Amino acid sequence: MNNQLVYPREPLLSASTLILGLLVWLILIIGTFGGALIIILLGFLSYLFTQSALIARIKGNGVELSAAQFPDLYAQFVACCQRLNIKNPPHAYLLSGNGVFNAFATRFLGRNYVVLLSDIVDAMNNHPDGVRFYIGHELGHIRMGHLTGHLLRWPVLWLPLLGAAYARACENTCDRHGLACSDSPTNAAQAIACLAAGGQRWQQLNLTAYYQQAQISSGFWSSFHELIAGYPWITKRIAHVMDREAKLLPRHKLAYLLAAFVPYTGRLGAGFGVLILIYIVGILAAIAIPAYQDYQTRIKIATAYQETTEIRTTIAQHYLSYHQIPDSLDSLGIKIHLTNGAQLLLDANTMMLTLRLEHGELYLIPEETADGQINWRCSGSADLKPAVLPPPCRSQH
Template identity: 30%
Template structure:
């Protein structure tokens, strides 16, 4: 089975639903603004501001970050190429490593029509401990955003992205999708768990965390404020992402044959 055929089952069920709602809402907003002369001005200003902020952020990364290549971290660069092959991504995006004051993050973006991935150095440094599979998961997650065109859709659904209960719901569904794709293409549920746990407690502590206890404690966190906090977030809670990785991995690989568990 090709990746394209498998991809349909990897996409989280809510992604398409919220994307369709976001497109409909955004088109209505765009049409309303176009009809109004004043609205056109606001629309142009808003799009220009969004473009300028995105340009400054990505420009800073390209000016200061280190781009992976055959000469810069060649082993990781080759792993990126292999991930792109598995995911039917024809053109390998530029991958940059940049320092961000200890922040643990990575993101996919487009810069003048060109895809790129940025990985903060505190994540990238796990290669020093031999955790290449953990980094593979992080990279595959960001490549999945590119594969699914999540970044390309941002301008189209920009109005919806500004509505927390719609735009954030779509964003959370996209994160689940990318976790699922990354787990599948790396065939390492354990690395996916470690990578997500690292985002919770940092590079130096994640190996000492009892993940079962972490998930159990999360299940006890209930109440209106916590539910509202989740609904207003662009990313699902990390324990829910870990639980989803476990659930979907168990459906793909029986326990006796599961890789890296």
């Protein structure tokens, strides 16, 4: 594959998202005992219905390009396929843009489609190279396999920084494909300019000044919003098309720190990404806060239980020496309050030691063994979760 047509960062990002996505799917499938396969099936069914609706709209409302239908556009399409060495050209359609200046590529059940929106074609009426740029850009998605593998990558495409970086790299690669279909970098840049200046004003756009404008998009907020978006700023796209080796100012470093917390949501936008972040934080808080509280409770109970070790030994030795239960803890010189505030209660009839804690009670029940020793059985009150009990108490709870 011609390396000039591929944005340098795309191969690494493509491999990373694919490998990580496969690993996550493998973990999900194993961890859910195959339950994740149901998610894949539901995802495919959702894709089947939504994508079939799009293809039906394209075929029902669009105009398929051919030697008999808009032969000028069809000739440009065929020429671009030849330049990119695409031996099996996809189906090409012209569809009303309703004010949208763009084109798109899509795929359904093994067939590829390129759709040109009428507004961009009309805007490029006197600029055939512009049409070829858009055709080449969309053919780039097909040639590079961007339309396949989404399901495999899906578990990691939402990850902050990574998903957006992969999407931007794909767009930069496709701009290079569009450039390959154009006769000059300036013509390709003028085609992109339509996205910024509109269907008429793009013809008066000063490309040099706009190229220089890319240098002011390195501020914090500009950097942040580009890092969480799937498209590079148009100023940068034009700069890279006009000069593939263009040296632009690096993004603001602090923007990476903030963007690392915002999930990538594709075309849904940054605001939706923040909502997803809040949702994730809420779920994690709902899980983490109770877990942390249980951890703290478990530490307090374990510390108090450990502190009763010598106390239980003293009580047992008194019983074995005098063959009677102590009247009270005071009679043994034992304080009824431990260092952490827990209270000890001794039953003078059964010698059961109760450890009264903030969250519940532990019952330490003595049992005399056949060899005349005292073992202590432990259990917790009903208001104590088994997970917060010390291991000796947990097994008997």
